[in-house]
Amino acid sequence: MKHLLLTTILGLSLATPVFAEKYGATGEELAADQAYSYYMLDSAKSLDPNLASSVEDADIIRSLIEGLYEEDAAGAIIPAGATSYEVSADLTTYTFHLRPEAKWSNGDPVVAGDYVYGWQRLVDPATASEYAWYMELAQVVNAGEITRGEKPLSDLGVTAIDDLTLEVKILAPLPYFPKMLTHTAMFPINKKAIDQFGGEWTKPGNYIGNGAYTLSEHLVGEKLVMTKSPTYWNAASVIMSPITAVTINDENAAWTRWVAGELDRSTVPTGQFPRLKAEYPDEVSSNPSACSYTYVINLAEGKGNAALQDVRVRKALAYALDRNIVIDNILQAGQIPAYSWTPGAMDGFTIPATDYAAWTQDERNEKARALLAEAGYGPDKPLTFTLNYNTSEGHQKIAVAIQQMWKQTLGVAMTPQNFEWAVHTDKMHAGDYDMARYAWCGDYNEASTFLDLWTSYSGNNDTKYANPAYDALMKDAKTMADPNPNYTKAEEVLAADMPIIPIYHYTQVRVVRKDIKGLPTTNVLNTWYAKNLYRIAQ
Amino acid sequence: MLNYIIKRLAIAVPTLLILIVLSYILMYAAPGGPFTREKALPPQVIANLTARYGFDEPLWKQILIYVWNIIAHFDFGPSYIYKDRTVNDIIAQGFPVTLRYGMIAFVVSALSGIGLGVVAAINHNSRLDYAAVGISIGAQVLPNFVMAPILVLVFTLWLGWLPGGGWEGGEWRYVIMPVIALATSYMAYIARITRGSMLEVMTSNHIRTARAKGLPMSKVVLRHALKPALLPVLSFLGPAFVGMITGSVVVDMYFSTGGIGKAFVDSAQNRDYAVMMGITLLVGILYIAFNLLVDVLYAWIDPKIRY
Numbered sequence: 001m002k003h004l005l006l007t008t009i010l011g012l013s014l015a016t017p018v019f020a021e022k023y024g025a026t027g028e029e030l031a032a033d034q035a036y037s038y039y040m041l042d043s044a045k046s047l048d049p050n051l052a053s054s055v056e057d058a059d060i061i062r063s064l065i066e067g068l069y070e071e072d073a074a075g076a077i078i079p080a081g082a083t084s085y086e087v088s089a090d091l092t093t094y095t096f097h098l099r100p101e102a103k104w105s106n107g108d109p110v111v112a113g114d115y116v117y118g119w120q121r122l123v124d125p126a127t128a129s130e131y132a133w134y135m136e137l138a139q140v141v142n143a144g145e146i147t148r149g150e151k152p153l154s155d156l157g158v159t160a161i162d163d164l165t166l167e168v169k170i171l172a173p174l175p176y177f178p179k180m181l182t183h184t185a186m187f188p189i190n191k192k193a194i195d196q197f198g199g200e201w202t203k204p205g206n207y208i209g210n211g212a213y214t215l216s217e218h219l220v221g222e223k224l225v226m227t228k229s230p231t232y233w234n235a236a237s238v239i240m241s242p243i244t245a246v247t248i249n250d251e252n253a254a255w256t257r258w259v260a261g262e263l264d265r266s267t268v269p270t271g272q273f274p275r276l277k278a279e280y281p282d283e284v285s286s287n288p289s290a291c292s293y294t295y296v297i298n299l300a301e302g303k304g305n306a307a308l309q310d311v312r313v314r315k316a317l318a319y320a321l322d323r324n325i326v327i328d329n330i331l332q333a334g335q336i337p338a339y340s341w342t343p344g345a346m347d348g349f350t351i352p353a354t355d356y357a358a359w360t361q362d363e364r365n366e367k368a369r370a371l372l373a374e375a376g377y378g379p380d381k382p383l384t385f386t387l388n389y390n391t392s393e394g395h396q397k398i399a400v401a402i403q404q405m406w407k408q409t410l411g412v413a414m415t416p417q418n419f420e421w422a423v424h425t426d427k428m429h430a431g432d433y434d435m436a437r438y439a440w441c442g443d444y445n446e447a448s449t450f451l452d453l454w455t456s457y458s459g460n461n462d463t464k465y466a467n468p469a470y471d472a473l474m475k476d477a478k479t480m481a482d483p484n485p486n487y488t489k490a491e492e493v494l495a496a497d498m499p500i501i502p503i504y505h506y507t508q509v510r511v512v513r514k515d516i517k518g519l520p521t522t523n524v525l526n527t528w529y530a531k532n533l534y535r536i537a538q
Numbered sequence: 539m540l541n542y543i544i545k546r547l548a549i550a551v552p553t554l555l556i557l558i559v560l561s562y563i564l565m566y567a568a569p570g571g572p573f574t575r576e577k578a579l580p581p582q583v584i585a586n587l588t589a590r591y592g593f594d595e596p597l598w599k600q601i602l603i604y605v606w607n608i609i610a611h612f613d614f615g616p617s618y619i620y621k622d623r624t625v626n627d628i629i630a631q632g633f634p635v636t637l638r639y640g641m642i643a644f645v646v647s648a649l650s651g652i653g654l655g656v657v658a659a660i661n662h663n664s665r666l667d668y669a670a671v672g673i674s675i676g677a678q679v680l681p682n683f684v685m686a687p688i689l690v691l692v693f694t695l696w697l698g699w700l701p702g703g704g705w706e707g708g709e710w711r712y713v714i715m716p717v718i719a720l721a722t723s724y725m726a727y728i729a730r731i732t733r734g735s736m737l738e739v740m741t742s743n744h745i746r747t748a749r750a751k752g753l754p755m756s757k758v759v760l761r762h763a764l765k766p767a768l769l770p771v772l773s774f775l776g777p778a779f780v781g782m783i784t785g786s787v788v789v790d791m792y793f794s795t796g797g798i799g800k801a802f803v804d805s806a807q808n809r810d811y812a813v814m815m816g817i818t819l820l821v822g823i824l825y826i827a828f829n830l831l832v833d834v835l836y837a838w839i840d841p842k843i844r845y
Contacts, residue, residue, distance in 0.1 A: 046621040053575075128586040130579055148582045202622040220620060220631060222705050222796030248703065249791040249800070252687065257702040260694045422570025422809055429578055439576070460578050 023239070023517075029537040030239065031515060036533055037244040038265040039254040043220045044245070047202040049187040050122045050129045055526075058184045060245060063226055063530045064209035067187040068096055068115070068166075069178060071527045073520035075347050075445045077178055081110060081188065081210070082166075091173035096166040101233040102210055104190050110210045112160035118189035120146075120153040131185040134443070138180045139170040173479045176446040179347075182527065183444060212238045212531035221247055226530070239534040255511070264516050264535075268509040270394055273333035276511070284511045286334035288345035290442035290524040291506035292450065294338070295387065295402075295435050296428075299499055300464035305385040305434035312375040313383065314498040320368035320409040321402055322361050323503055330397050333509045338502035340491045342450040345505070345524040349447040352488040354495040365409045372410050384413040389437035390424035398503070399437070428462045438462070438500075445525055447487045448477060454499060465499035514538075539837065542845035543830065550826045555605070557822045558815065562601050565811055572618035572809045591618060604815070614819075615812030619805075625816035632798030633820070636785030638708045639716040639795065644782045646717060647724035648775060652768070654725070655732025659767075660759055662737060670729065678726035682719045686792040689715045703794040716789045724778055731774055736767040765839055772839070776832035780824045784817075 021030045040056045049061050062070070068082040082096040102110040123132050123146045135143035141157025157169035170177060180186065193201040193208035200206055207215040212235070213226035228241035246262075248254040251269040255276075258266035268276050268284055277284045297314055298304025307313055323337035339357035342349055351357075356364055377383040387403075389395040399416035406412040414435075419427065428436050440460075442449040452458055455474050456466035473490045477483035494500070508526055512519060518533040573579055573587050588594050592603065607613040614625035651674075658670035680688075693715060694702040706712050739745060740763055748762045785799025798817060805813035837843045 043620070045619055048622060051621040125582075125586045126590070128583070128590040130573075130575070130583060130587070132583050132586070133580045144582075147586070149586075199616075199622070199624075219705070219796045220623065220628070221790060221800055222794050246704070246794060247796075248794050253690070253703060253792050253794075256687070256690050256695065260690075260698075260702045262702055262704070421807065422568070422574050425574045425576055426570040429574075459580050462578075 023534050023536070024237070028517070028534075031535040031537045034240045034535055035242055035244070036240045036265075036516070036530065036535070037246055037263050039248050039258070039263050039267055040245050041247075041249060041251075041254075041267075043247045044218070044224060047207065047215065047218070049118065049184045049189065050127050050131070052184055053130045056245070059528070060224060060226070061184045061187065062211070062527070063213040063243060064207065064211045064215060065184070065187045065189075066102070066209075066211045066232075067181055067184070068098075069181045070529065071182050071445070071523060071525070073523060073532075075523045075525060075527070077182060081115075085178065092170050094168045094170070094177065095161070096168070098164040098166060099233060100164055103231045103233060104208050104210045105214050105229055105231050106190070106192065106208050107231060108190070108192070109163070110188060111163040112166040113163070114188035114190060114210075115166050116156075116158050116160050117191050118187055119158050120156050121189055121194075122185055123147045123156060124153055125149045129185070131183075134180070134183060134185045137443075138177060138186070139172060139174050141169045141171055175481060175483065176444065176448070179446060180444050212529070213241070213243060216242065223247060232531075234531075238531045240530060243530045258511055265510060265512045265519070268333070268511055271330070271332055273509055280511060282514050284509070285521065286507045286509045287521050287526075288336070288343065288524050289506040289508040289526060290343055290346060290445070290449075291439060292338055292341060292343055293437075293439045293503045293506065294341070295501040295503065296438045296463045297435050297499055297501070298431055298433050298463060300431045303431040303464075307375075307377070307383055308385060308434060310375050311496075311498060312371040313377065314501070316368040316372040316375070316410060317406060317412070318498050318501040319356055319359075319364040319371070320406055321501060321503065322405055324361070325405070326398055326401060327504055330394075330401060331504070334507050336505040336507070338504050339495070341454070341494055341500065341502050342447045342487065342491065343442075343505040343524065345522075346442065346447050346450070347445040347524075348484055349487060350484070352491045352495075354492065356495070368410060372412070377412075379411060382411060382413055384415070385434040386415045386417055387435045387437070388424055388427060388433045389416060389418050390421040391418045395437055431462070431464065436462070439506075441506075442525060445523075448474065448483070451477075451487055451490050454494065463499045465497065467493060467497055469493055470497075539834075539845055543834065546830050546833075550823075553826060554819065554822055557818065558605060559601060561815055561818050562597070562604075562811075565809070565814060566597060568809065570809050572811060574809065587618075591616070604812075614816040617805075617810055617813050619808045619810045619813075625812050628801055628813055629798065629816060629820060632785070632796060632801050635705055635708065635795050636790070636797035636799055637783045639713055639720065639789070639797070640779075640783035640785060642713060643717045643721040643724070644775075644779050647721040647728055647778075647782075650721075651725040651728025652732050652771065654729040655771075656736055656759065656764065656767075658729070658733040659736030659740060660755070662740075670733070674726040674729040674733075676726075677722040678730075680722060681788075682723065682786060683788045683792070685722055686715070686719045686788060689718055690792075703792070705793075705795045705797075712793075712795075716793050716795060719792070720782060720786050720789050724782065728771060728774065728778075731771050732767065735770045736763060739763045739767040742766075769836065769840060772832055772835055776828040777825065780821065780828050784821050784824065 023030055042056055044057045044060050045054050046052045046057055049065055052061055066081045069077040070080040072078050081099055081102055083099050085094055085096045087094050098112055104110060121127050122129050123135050123143050132147045142151050142155040145151040146153060146156055159167045161167050190208040197206040204215045204218055212229055212232045214229045216227050217225040224245045226243045228238050251267055254266045255269050257263050297308050327335045327337055339354050340351055344351040387399055389399050403414050403416055406414050427433050451474055453460050454465055455471050470490055470493045473486045477486040515535050515538050517536055520528055573584055617623050654670045654674060658667045661667045690702050693700040700711050700714055704712055745763055748758045785797040787799045787803040790797040790800035802817045
């Protein structure tokens with residue numbers, strides 16, 4: 001008993017610092033407990049930046065490894081592994097100056113060669129990275145040829161001039177090239193870790209990173225724990241540790257565990273936002289997110305539904321869809337009605353004023369009825385088609401509501417049919433559908449990550465929509481100093497051709513404890529860094 | 539008896555081979571594949587992935603390579619989705635978890651189920667019988683996906699006694715709710731079979747003889763009635779045991795245990811072929827083993843059975 005008492009006293013005295021620490025920038029008093037735990041829907045699929053593919057992967061890797069640049073709270077880029085860069089007069093050669101004090105967790109300095117190795121490994125056919133195309137999208141010289149096995153790795157347009165200077169050559173001027181560097185696919189890799197451990201290098205104990213945290217524990221389906229890295233160049237500024245990512249596949253369970261005090265950050269179950277926002281006004285929030293929800297129409301020749309090839313029919317359907325009903329009565333989490341494709345929250349992008357966005361729903365319905373009649377559909381010749389969606393309660397509710405809208409307003413018979421996710425995706429890629437539910441999230445904070453999708457040469461354009469004018473606008477935008485006028489025009493072309501029916505722009509709902517600070521709310525890609533978080537004393 | 543066991547084990551080998559071939563074919567027949575993504579992968583990326591994982595070989599060759607890697611290297615292949623992990627890693631992490639809560643759930647459900655069934659049967663048509671039947675029907679109509687949130691509501695949110703999820707290496711506080719959620723419906727079923735079987739045995743001749751001898755009720759039940767009454771229960775317990783130790787997707791999902799039940803369902807949805815095959819094989823082997831064990835136990839319990 002004496003022993004127990006003694007250890008308790010010792011423990012208490014250790015846990016309570018004599019002088020409370022303060023947060024440098026604001027002078028806020030910090031709490032003694034700086035452990036942070038957050039919910040993730042699914043476990044990390046890979047912690048190898050070259051093999052990672054999910055949002056959960058990226059959230060974790062950003063703490064373990066640092067790239068050339070990172071994003072601030074608003075999504076603009078700030079120096080990280082690099083301190084500065086210059087770009088040549090023809091805008092195709094970038095020279096990055098690396099941070100001399102940056103170190104890997106094994107003590108080695110971070111050198112330009114680590115970036116060269118990481119980038120080459122990304123496009124190496126032997127790596128079979130799912131993000132190999134990202135290097136090609138960033139226009140890095142020979143990226144595509146290397147991925148296709150046509151050229152050797154050494155031909156990639158990236159060179160280590162010396163240990164602290166990295167030179168990158170791109171094919172053509174790309175105004176948002178530096179923005180693309182914040183993606184985990186562009187991170188450096190420590191070759192020693194891979195040579196020594198091979199495929200096992202991402203396990204705790206083997207992992208070598210240059211980030212603010214090191215990997216302590218990884219139990220798939222349960223949790224992943226990271227602790228502050230003593231070798232990080234800016235370790236003095238890192239406050240929160242350990243960081244625990246808890247896998248919870250059920251939104252309701254995730255919410256319950258937040259209420260029970262087991263998590264600092266969690267999600268709000270679908271449809272419960274208004275009630276829980278009222279109950280926890282300071283903790284529950286809804287923030288814009290770089291994702292759009294849409295119904296796409298199969299325009300491939302000889303496939304899909306012939307009636308939907310008529311632009312008047314497509315417009316009628318798009319107009320008669322009351323987005324406010326979907327948002328206010330089904331989703332209920334502050335989503336933004338979409339009358340165009342790209343979310344307005346993307347950096348530098350303003351949503352163009354498509355004419356039907358400004359009408360009232362009655363006006364839209366009126367116009368829709370007229371267009372459908374003009375196309376020759378009515379009570380004598382009813383329009384019928386099917387809508388595919390992947391099995392989910394949310395998608396089903398939306399589909400049924402829209403089915404009713406189209407039936408009541410236009411007399412159209414749309415039949416929703418659900419498929420397991422893999423089957424749904426397969427059918428879309430194969431062009432075996434009339435109309436299908438689809439959603440897209442941006443890869444980088446620039447409108448082209450959305451608009452490039454509907455070019456005729458995009459591998460993800462399952463509508464097979466092809467308009468040379470649209471392609472030209474998007475091609476020209478690549479080299480323009482300010483591409484936004486072209487993006488606006490491209491949205492107008494989309495609204496005129498209506499190959500897709502935009503429905504809403506996502507928001508990210510979350511619940512975060514009041515004493516947690518430093519989590520960005522305006523970064524639409526939801527890019528956040530654990531090293532910027534801190535807990536204030538209450 | 540030994541001959542019988544050897545014979546059964548010998549049959550197990552072709553059975554498993556058929557299981558492998560059939561699962562492989564069914565897997566490939568399902569639409570989609572491990573590289574189906576909402577954002578379609580470019581053709582050269584798919585080509586590289588296909589080559590890396592050997593999907594460019596004909597199906598028969600893939601099956602042969604798969605079987606050979608198991609026999610020669612005990613290598614069940616990589617996960618195509620959780621790319622840092624092999625099937626061996628996934629099973630090594632997930633199976634001990636489900637094994638732990640599954641075994642405890644098995645003991646709990648078997649003891650409480652048999653107990654409830656016996657009490658109900660020997661007090662046939664009494665209040666005790668109705669109460670036992672009521673409990674078991676109640677437990678059976680509460681599926682575990684309803685049970686799990688109710689448990690969390692009561693024990694985590696209202697009482698604050700237990701954590702709402704996690705595993706922490708199987709610490710007891712994290713095991714209780716998964717065990718209850720998994721055990722209840724099994725308990726109900728075991729109670730119902732026990733009760734039915736017990737009722738039948740209690741009217742049989744040897745029990746009448748035992749009672750005529752003037753043996754006390756407790757002795758009649760324990761020494762003479764229970765053993766034969768457990769035969770039908772036993773044939774349920776074998777597969778039930780395998781079902782429990784290979785986990786439940788609901789329990790794994792709701793309580794974030796990291797168990798293999800969730801990994802199995804995920805692998806099917808993600809078309810993560812090797813993981814799906816690995817866990818299918820594990821479940822197959824366990825079924826074969828425990829069915830054999832049940833048959834051996836049969837002979838021990840019922841002297842009429844000879845192999």
